[in-house]
Amino acid sequence: MTKIEGVKFDERGLVPIVTQDARTGEVLMLAWANEEALARTLETREGTYFSRSRNELWIKGATSGNTQKVVSVALDCDGDAVLYRVEQSGPACHTGERSCFHTPLLEGADSLDGVLARVYETITERLRTLPENSYVARLHAGGIDRVLKKVAEEAGEVLLEAKNGDREALATEAADLVFHLLFALAEVGVTPADVASVLQAREGKSGLKGPKDVG
Amino acid sequence: MTKIEGVKFDERGLVPIVTQDARTGEVLMLAWANEEALARTLETREGTYFSRSRNELWIKGATSGNTQKVVSVALDCDGDAVLYRVEQSGPACHTGERSCFHTPLLEGADSLDGVLARVYETITERLRTLPENSYVARLHAGGIDRVLKKVAEEAGEVLLEAKNGDREALATEAADLVFHLLFALAEVGVTPADVASVLQAREGKSGLKGPKDVG
Numbered sequence: 001m002t003k004i005e006g007v008k009f010d011e012r013g014l015v016p017i018v019t020q021d022a023r024t025g026e027v028l029m030l031a032w033a034n035e036e037a038l039a040r041t042l043e044t045r046e047g048t049y050f051s052r053s054r055n056e057l058w059i060k061g062a063t064s065g066n067t068q069k070v071v072s073v074a075l076d077c078d079g080d081a082v083l084y085r086v087e088q089s090g091p092a093c094h095t096g097e098r099s100c101f102h103t104p105l106l107e108g109a110d111s112l113d114g115v116l117a118r119v120y121e122t123i124t125e126r127l128r129t130l131p132e133n134s135y136v137a138r139l140h141a142g143g144i145d146r147v148l149k150k151v152a153e154e155a156g157e158v159l160l161e162a163k164n165g166d167r168e169a170l171a172t173e174a175a176d177l178v179f180h181l182l183f184a185l186a187e188v189g190v191t192p193a194d195v196a197s198v199l200q201a202r203e204g205k206s207g208l209k210g211p212k213d214v215g
Numbered sequence: 216m217t218k219i220e221g222v223k224f225d226e227r228g229l230v231p232i233v234t235q236d237a238r239t240g241e242v243l244m245l246a247w248a249n250e251e252a253l254a255r256t257l258e259t260r261e262g263t264y265f266s267r268s269r270n271e272l273w274i275k276g277a278t279s280g281n282t283q284k285v286v287s288v289a290l291d292c293d294g295d296a297v298l299y300r301v302e303q304s305g306p307a308c309h310t311g312e313r314s315c316f317h318t319p320l321l322e323g324a325d326s327l328d329g330v331l332a333r334v335y336e337t338i339t340e341r342l343r344t345l346p347e348n349s350y351v352a353r354l355h356a357g358g359i360d361r362v363l364k365k366v367a368e369e370a371g372e373v374l375l376e377a378k379n380g381d382r383e384a385l386a387t388e389a390a391d392l393v394f395h396l397l398f399a400l401a402e403v404g405v406t407p408a409d410v411a412s413v414l415q416a417r418e419g420k421s422g423l424k425g426p427k428d429v430g
Contacts, residue, residue, distance in 0.1 A: 006318065018233050018242055018316075022323070025240025027233055030296035042321050072323030074316040077308050081245035083316040085323065093292050101233075101289040101298040103221065106257050108287030108300060112407035113240050113331050115414045122418075148374045155370035155392075159363045162399050171405050174396060175413035177370075181389060184377050190386050196330045198390035203333065 004038055008079040014050060015082055019092070021099075022071040022085040023193065024117035028092035029100040031058075038073075038082065045070040047086050066090035120182045120192050127186060136183065144187050150180040219253055223294040229265060230297055234307070236314075237286040237300040238408070239332045243307035244315040246273075253297065260285040262301050281305035331407055334394060338401045351398065359402050365395040 009015050014032040021028055033041070034050040037057055041048045047068030051058040061067030068086035075082055093100040126136035139146050154177035161170040182192065224230050229247040236243055248256070249265040252272055256263045262283030266273040276282030283301035290297055308315040341351035354361050369392035376385040397407065 004320070007320075016231055016245055018245055020242055027235055027242065027298050030231055030233055030245075030291060045321070070321065070323075072319065073321035075318040075320055076245060076315040077310050077312070077317065078315075079318075081315075082320070083242050095292050097292070100291040100293075100296075102292065103290040103294075104287065105219070105222075105290055105297070106260070106285065106288035108237070108285075112411035112414075115411045115418070116331070118418065119414055144377060148377055151370055151373055155366055158366055158396065158399060162359060162363055162403050165403060167403060167405050167409070170400065170403055171409040172413050174400060174405065174410045175417075177396060178393075178410065179414065181373065181392060184373060185385065185389060188377050188380060188382060188385055190382050190389065194382070194386040195389045195393065198387050199330045199334055199394065202390075203330070203337075 004035060004042070006075055006079045007035075007038065007082065009035060010080070014052075015080060017049060017082050017084055019047065019068065019084045019086055021088050021092075021117075023087060024121070025114045026099050027101055028086070028088060028098070033082065041070055041084065042073060047084055060092075061089070064090070064094070066092065068092075116178065116182065117192055119179060120186060123183055123186045139183070140187070144184070147180060147184050147187055151177065151184055154180050219250060219257070221290055221294045222250075222253065222297065224250060225295070229267075230295060232264060232297050232299055234262060234283065234299045234301055236303050236307075238302060241314050242316055243301070243303060243313070248297065256285055256299065257288060262299055275307075276304070279305070279309070281307065283307075331393070331397065335397045335401060335407050338398055342401060354398070355402070359399070362395060362399050362402055366392065366399055369395055 007015055013034045015038065017031050017033050019028045019031065020026065031049040032052055033048065037048045037050045040046070040057070040059075047060040047070055049058045049060060050056070066089055068084070068088050070084055070086050072085045073082060088098075091098050093102065095102070123136055126134050127140060130137040130140070139150065154173060157173040158170065158177050161173050185191070185195070222230055228249045230253065232246050232248050232253075234243045234246065235241065246264040247267055248263065252263045252265045255261070255272070255274075262275040262285055264273045264275060265271070281304055283299070283303050285299055285301050287300045288297060303313075306313050308317065310317070338351055341349050342355060345352040345355070354365065369388060372388040373385065373392050376388050400406070400410070
C-alpha cells in the first residue's frame, strides 16, 4: 500500500475522521482511521475506520447494515484530520440517533439548508409509509394538483406578507412555501440536491446568476 | 471550575472539537480543547481551543480577527468528541480558505447544504453594493413588486413543470423560485435562519408538521 499523500498519522498510526452527511450537512460522528482504513475508504467508497476499542479495521455498517457511501474525502490544511462526506443509510449512531452528536451542552438554532434536507427526507418517508394521521399522506391522496395549489397559495401569501412588511408573518409563509415546494419536488422525484446543482452551477459561472441572466 | 458533565478528556486532558459553520453547514476545522477551553466556550460563546503547538489556550480569532460566535455545542454518544456550531467571521483557515478541509483526497458532488446560505449572502451583498451589471441590482431598482412578481411567475412555472413531469425543468424552476424567494426575504430583512426556525419548531413538535396542521 502506498503512503497516502500528505496525511500525517499520529504516534498510534491514526488520524481523526470527521464524518458528515452529504445530503443534510449534519456532522454524524468523529472516529479514527489508520492508513489501511483510509486507503480502503478511498478505494471502495465505503466508510471505513479503525476501531480503537476492538483494535481492528471497522467497515461502518458491516454488522448494523447502516453503511456509508462515501461521496468525497478531504484532508485539512495541516494534514492531521480528514473529512468524509457520506450518504448514510439508517442512523449513524449505535443509539439509533441519526448523529452521534445528540447531547447538547449549549443549545442554538439550526441552518435552513440542514432543516430543508431533513424536511424533504421526512416528506419522502411519509409518502412511502402513508401514516393515517399525516398531513403529507392526506394531501397526497388528493393528487398532485392539491399539492401544487398549495404552492401557488403559499406563494401568494409570501407576496402579501412581503408587501405588508411583516417579517414574522413572512418567515412563516416562506416556510409554508418551501415546505410545499419540497413536497411537489418529492412527488415528481426531484431532490433538493438537484435544485442545489442548478444553483451551484450558476454560482460557479459568475459568482451568482439570476435565472437566465447575469449576476 | 466544575467538571463538564459527561465529557471524557484523553490522557493529555484534551478532547477533539469538530467546528461547523452554523449557516452553511460546512465543516471548518478539527481542533482540540482542554477543560478550561471548553468551559470558556460554553460560558462566553467564543470558539476557544487548546493549541497543542503553542501549549496554551487559544481563542480563535484573537490575533487574526476571524472569531467564532458559538451557536450550539454538542457532545457525542461516547463523550469523547465535541461539536461546535459557529458563526465564523472571515475564513476559518490560516491559509485564507473558508474551511481547513480544502485538500480533496476523493472528489464528489455537493448537496443542497450551504448553497442557500451562500446565495442569500450574495444577494444581500449585491443589495449593499449594487454593482452595475447585476441582475439583483436591476430587479431591486424596479421596487419590491418586481421581485414579488418573479416569485409568483416562478411558482407558476413550478406548477407547469410538475404537471409536465419534466424533472430537469422542474429542478430549474424550483431553483428560480428559491432564488427569488430568498431575494424577497432579503428585501424585507428576513433571513434563511428565520425560516429555518419556523420549520424547526414544527419538526420539534411532531417529527414533522405541515403548515398549521399535523405531520
